[in-house]
Amino acid sequence: MSKKSIEILLAVGSVTLFAVMLILVHSLGMANEGYGYVVSLMIFIIVVSVVGLKLPSLE
Secondary structure, three states: OOHHHHHHHHHHHHHHHHHHHHHHHHHHOOOOHHHHHHHHHHHHHHHHHHHHHHHHHOO
């Protein structure tokens, strides 16, 4: 698998993870949904950052 394919799969996977987290926050119906959205965004940023840092070391 080429490095470009891995990069595309990781990008699509991280966006999918973010969408799932947003759907979960909305469907749980928490009293403070805003905090759930902020935590989801923070997790997404951390995941994308870690993937971006680890990507050059692949292959």
